[in-house]
Amino acid sequence: MIYYIAAVGLMLIGLYVLLTKHNLIKMIIGLSIMDTGVNLLLITIGYVKKGTAPIFSKTGLEPQNMVDPVPQALVLTSIVIGVAVLALALSLAIRLYQHYGTLDMRKIKEQRW
Amino acid sequence: MIFVFFLTVLMLVSAIAASVFKDLINAVIAMALVSLVAAILFYFLQAPDVAMAEASIGVALVTAIFVIAIRRTKREE
Amino acid sequence: MRKIISFILLVIVALGIGLSLRKIPFAVPKTKVGTYYIDKGIDQTGAVNIVTSIVLNYRGFDTLGEVTVLFIAALGVGVVLATIEKKTKREIMPSSLVLSTGCKFFFPLILLLGTYVFLHGHLTPGGGFQGGAIIASGFLLIYLGCPGKRINERGLKATESLAGLIFVIIGFLGLAIGGYFLLNFLPKGIPNTLLSAGIIPIIYIVIGFKVGAELAGIIDGLMEKS
Numbered sequence: 217m218i219y220y221i222a223a224v225g226l227m228l229i230g231l232y233v234l235l236t237k238h239n240l241i242k243m244i245i246g247l248s249i250m251d252t253g254v255n256l257l258l259i260t261i262g263y264v265k266k267g268t269a270p271i272f273s274k275t276g277l278e279p280q281n282m283v284d285p286v287p288q289a290l291v292l293t294s295i296v297i298g299v300a301v302l303a304l305a306l307s308l309a310i311r312l313y314q315h316y317g318t319l320d321m322r323k324i325k326e327q328r329w
Numbered sequence: 330m331i332f333v334f335f336l337t338v339l340m341l342v343s344a345i346a347a348s349v350f351k352d353l354i355n356a357v358i359a360m361a362l363v364s365l366v367a368a369i370l371f372y373f374l375q376a377p378d379v380a381m382a383e384a385s386i387g388v389a390l391v392t393a394i395f396v397i398a399i400r401r402t403k404r405e406e
Numbered sequence: 407m408r409k410i411i412s413f414i415l416l417v418i419v420a421l422g423i424g425l426s427l428r429k430i431p432f433a434v435p436k437t438k439v440g441t442y443y444i445d446k447g448i449d450q451t452g453a454v455n456i457v458t459s460i461v462l463n464y465r466g467f468d469t470l471g472e473v474t475v476l477f478i479a480a481l482g483v484g485v486v487l488a489t490i491e492k493k494t495k496r497e498i499m500p501s502s503l504v505l506s507t508g509c510k511f512f513f514p515l516i517l518l519l520g521t522y523v524f525l526h527g528h529l530t531p532g533g534g535f536q537g538g539a540i541i542a543s544g545f546l547l548i549y550l551g552c553p554g555k556r557i558n559e560r561g562l563k564a565t566e567s568l569a570g571l572i573f574v575i576i577g578f579l580g581l582a583i584g585g586y587f588l589l590n591f592l593p594k595g596i597p598n599t600l601l602s603a604g605i606i607p608i609i610y611i612v613i614g615f616k617v618g619a620e621l622a623g624i625i626d627g628l629m630e631k632s
Contacts, residue, residue, distance in 0.1 A: 217432055218333055218334060218337055219333075219337075219370065219374070219432075220427055220432065221337070222337040222340060222341065222370070224420065224423055224424070224427070225341050225344075226340070226341070226344055226363070227423070228416055228419065228420055229341070229344045229345060229348060230344075231416060231419065232348065232412065232416055233347075233348040235408075235412040235415070236408060236409055236412050237348070239353075239406045241353055241395075241398070241399065241402070242348070242353070242356065242406060245347060245348075245356055245357065245360055245395075246348065248360060248391065249344055249347065249360060249363060252363060252364060252367050252383075252387065255367075255379075255383070256367055256370065256371075259371060259374050259376050259379060260374060260432075261430060261436075262440075263374050263375070263432070263433055264433060264434070264435050265433035265434070267375055268375055269375045269376070269377055269531070270444060270455075270456040270457060271377075271454060271455050271456065271457075271530070271531065272448060272454045272456075272597075272598075273454065273529075273530070273598075279441070279444045279445055282444055282456075283374075283375045283376070284435070284436070284437065284440035285440055285443060285444065285456045285457050285460055286437070286439055286440050286443065286460060288376045288378055288379050288457050289457050289460040289461045289465060290468075291376075291379050292378060292379060292382055292457070292461060292533075292535060293461075293468060293469070293472045295379070295382050295383055295386055295387065296382070296386065296472055296475075296476060296535055296617075297472060297475050297476075299386050299387075299390060299391060299394075300475055300476050300478075300479035300480075301479070302391060302394065303394055303479055303480075303483055303624045303628070304479050304482045304483060304486075306394060306395070306398040306628070307398075307482070307483045307486045307487050307627075307628065308486060309398065309402065310398055310401050310402060310487065310628075311486055311487065313401070313402040313403070314489075319402055319403060377531035378455075378457050378458075378531045378532070378533065378536075381523075381531060381532060381536045382535055382536050382539070385536055385539040385540055385543070386535075386539045389539070389543045389546070390539060390542060390543065390546075390621060390625075393543075393546055393625065394624070394625065394628060397625070397628045397629055398628060401628075401630065
């Protein structure tokens, strides 16, 4: 139950940073925090009480009490895609700074080309 | 059980600190702490593959990319 | 004004997520797809790690999509930041002898750890993406410890393209032999040994090389030319 509160809390903090801050790199930090919260929520849904990891390392493990392996495979993909989006966003931020000289979104919105 | 509660409180306080700090390098270090505690929570939820991926990608590489990008732009907000 | 509206929006979003999470009980087995994969996983694929067999055998097409997204991101970083700037000769402070010797000593050990992680992906927790990230952090150590040294860019790009091509060729081989793309056509072997589970170790080796080269290329593209 605590895991649900942790995941939803991270998502809300990330959304707050994205809505109210003006610096572009601060907004990208908020995007990354929201990404971590969503991944935590997905893994929490797949948990089974008194379960164990889905690996048959010894021969005596029975398949009844193992956690759900499908969300883990999908979250693995999601983490890697998150870091790819982050790299591209940071390169766009560097390019904006070279062109306009500032990273304040209020000042960039007022410029015309 | 009480250990998980303390870890959750640490993670949420660190996420709020990452949004309040004015120096951007401090905010990036707070975000690395959020990723580290999330990797520990992934291990408690019996998912070792995902914990290893989050610890190696989310803590080391994302912090390095952010610091390299902040060096080429401004440091203060 | 802006903060008040965003607070109201956050309260609405929190209520929405909270009310819909009430229908999902915590720590109760929910789906039948997971139990089917756990029961029939070893017989149909031969890999002991069920998450690996889902990522590469049952949902192998999603992995191909993810590898494509990483490739496009690395390409985009190189395209956006490419300017025709003059190479400014800056003062590079040489690092001390202990630091540079230590970094050069640790670099092969980190590569060895990354290779171990993606080679045993079907037996222990690990796999291609984790091993590739460890290899990329080894390259990052060289960039930080010995300033002024750059890695050969052409070698990284050649490795990455060749590894992606091998992945697609293995998929087409499966289409030629069996009936569908990414069919597991090699023999399954005895479970819990190194040479088992068909084409899964081969694809993880290829993915390990590709992800390591890509992430090192992203870091190399973001740094300034010295």
